[in-house]
Amino acid sequence: MEQHQVPRNISGFQFHLIGDMTLRQFLYVASGGALAYFIFRFAPFPSIINLSIAGLVGFVGFAFAFLPIQERPLDKWIVAFVKSIYSPTQYLWQKEGNMPDILLKQATIHVKPASKNQIENHKYAKEKLRSYLATLPSTPHETLNERERKYVEKTLSLFKNELVLPSVPSSTQSSYVSLTSLSKMNQNLPISSSSQANSNANPALQKDFAGLAHARVTTTPPQDRIISYPAPPPPHSIPSEVKPAREIPTIINNFGRTPEIVPNQQINDSYKEQEAMQKKLSEMTSEKDALLKQLDNLKRELETAEKPNIIRPSNSTETRRGPTIKTITGKAEIINELGLPNLPQTPNLIIGVIKDSQKKFLPNIIITVKDNKGMPLRAFKTNKLGQFASATPLSNGTFNLEIEDPLKRYIFDIAQITLSGKIFLPIEIIAKGEREILREKLSKEIFGNPNI
Structure with missing residues (x-):
C-alpha cells in the first residue's frame, strides 16, 4: 500500500506566491x-x-x-x-415570568383496554399456578420453622407466671419492676398509609394467593406479659424462717443444672500440690544455674590451656623507637646529592626526601603532618624522586610526621619536627626493611640495646 501524507488544514492553506513567503x-x-x-x-x-x-x-x-x-x-x-x-466576561440568567408553551400543553395518554381473551388467559394461568403450588410437598425449611415456633412458644410459656419471692423482714420494702410488652406502645402509634392500603387491597388477589405457604399476619393483639423481679435485698443475713419459692427451682431445672460445689479439702489439696510443684521447679532452676556456671568455668580453663603462644610478625610496629630525624644542612653540595631543589625562602615550609636503607628514593609514600593533639594538618605524597614539600607555611610549634607505605613494604618511625618561624632545612627520612627490623630484634635480645 502507498503511504499517504499527514492530513493538513486545507481551508486555511496559503500559497507561497513570492519566494518562500505567502x-x-x-x-x-x-x-x-x-x-x-x-x-x-x-x-x-x-x-x-x-x-x-x-x-x-x-x-x-x-x-x-x-x-x-x-x-x-x-x-x-x-x-x-x-x-x-x-467582550463580557460574566453572564447573568434572569428567569422570565412566562411559562414555555411545551409545559402548558396537557399530555393525553391513550390506554387500550384489555380484551376478553387476555383476561380469560390471565385467569387460566392463575388457576394453573394455584393447582401446581398445591401439589408441591412441604419443604424442609418449613418444618424447621415449625420446630422453632414451638420452641419459642415453650420458652415464652415459662415467663407467664410471675416470679414472686417471699418478703424479707427489713427496714425497706422490696420494690417490683414490671416489663410490659410493646403491644400497648404499638396501639398508640399511628398507622401508616401504606398499611391501610394493604389492608384495603383487592380481595380477589387475596383469594388467589390464599393457598400459598407464606407468613400470615395475626389480627389479634398479643396479650400483655408482666414479669416481676424483686429488688435486691440489703446486704445482711437472711433469717432461717424464710423459705425459697417453688417456682425458682423449676426454672433452673429447665434451663440447666447448678454447678457442683467443691469441698474445701479438695481445694487445700490442690494448693498443696501447687506448692510442691513450685518447690521442685525452683530446685531445678537452681541446679540449672549451677551447671551453667560450671560449664563456663570449664570453657575458660580449656581456652587458657589450649591458647598457643602468639608469635609476633617480623614487620610488627608495636615497639617503636623514638623519632629519628636527620636534618640536611643548607649546603649546596648536599642538596645536589639528595636531588632537592633550592631551599624555600618562606619560613615554616616543610621539605624533605624519603629513602630506603640502600639510599634509593621511595616514590608514592604518604606523609601526614599532625599536631601534638593528633589532629591532621597537612598531607603529602612523594614524587618519583622521593621528595615532598608543603605549599603553605605552618604555625610555630612541634609537629609529628607519620609516614605510610601503601604497598606495605617498609616501616617508618614517627618523625618529630619543631618550627620556630625560621627557614626549615630539608630532612631525610630512612625507611626500615625486614633486614633492619631483624637486626634491631637480635641486638635487643643479645645486648639489650636496639642500636648495634
Whole structure:
C-alpha cells in the first residue's frame, strides 16, 4: 500500500506566491520596511531616535510575518486580546415570568383496554399456578420453622407466671419492676398509609394467593406479659424462717443444672500440690544455674590451656623507637646529592626526601603532618624522586610526621619536627626493611640495646 501524507488544514492553506513567503507575510514585511524607511527619512527627530524607532517598526513587521507564538501569528493574538477585553466576561440568567408553551400543553395518554381473551388467559394461568403450588410437598425449611415456633412458644410459656419471692423482714420494702410488652406502645402509634392500603387491597388477589405457604399476619393483639423481679435485698443475713419459692427451682431445672460445689479439702489439696510443684521447679532452676556456671568455668580453663603462644610478625610496629630525624644542612653540595631543589625562602615550609636503607628514593609514600593533639594538618605524597614539600607555611610549634607505605613494604618511625618561624632545612627520612627490623630484634635480645 502507498503511504499517504499527514492530513493538513486545507481551508486555511496559503500559497507561497513570492519566494518562500505567502502574500500575507510579504505584505507585513513590506509595510514594516516601508514605514521604517519613511520614519528614518522624514521624522523630525535626531538621527539616533529616528534610527531606533525605524528599527523597532521594521522588527514588528518582521515579527508579524515570521515569529508565531504557539503556531499562531501575532495578528491573531492581538485580535483575540482585543475581543477578550471588550467582550463580557460574566453572564447573568434572569428567569422570565412566562411559562414555555411545551409545559402548558396537557399530555393525553391513550390506554387500550384489555380484551376478553387476555383476561380469560390471565385467569387460566392463575388457576394453573394455584393447582401446581398445591401439589408441591412441604419443604424442609418449613418444618424447621415449625420446630422453632414451638420452641419459642415453650420458652415464652415459662415467663407467664410471675416470679414472686417471699418478703424479707427489713427496714425497706422490696420494690417490683414490671416489663410490659410493646403491644400497648404499638396501639398508640399511628398507622401508616401504606398499611391501610394493604389492608384495603383487592380481595380477589387475596383469594388467589390464599393457598400459598407464606407468613400470615395475626389480627389479634398479643396479650400483655408482666414479669416481676424483686429488688435486691440489703446486704445482711437472711433469717432461717424464710423459705425459697417453688417456682425458682423449676426454672433452673429447665434451663440447666447448678454447678457442683467443691469441698474445701479438695481445694487445700490442690494448693498443696501447687506448692510442691513450685518447690521442685525452683530446685531445678537452681541446679540449672549451677551447671551453667560450671560449664563456663570449664570453657575458660580449656581456652587458657589450649591458647598457643602468639608469635609476633617480623614487620610488627608495636615497639617503636623514638623519632629519628636527620636534618640536611643548607649546603649546596648536599642538596645536589639528595636531588632537592633550592631551599624555600618562606619560613615554616616543610621539605624533605624519603629513602630506603640502600639510599634509593621511595616514590608514592604518604606523609601526614599532625599536631601534638593528633589532629591532621597537612598531607603529602612523594614524587618519583622521593621528595615532598608543603605549599603553605605552618604555625610555630612541634609537629609529628607519620609516614605510610601503601604497598606495605617498609616501616617508618614517627618523625618529630619543631618550627620556630625560621627557614626549615630539608630532612631525610630512612625507611626500615625486614633486614633492619631483624637486626634491631637480635641486638635487643643479645645486648639489650636496639642500636648495634
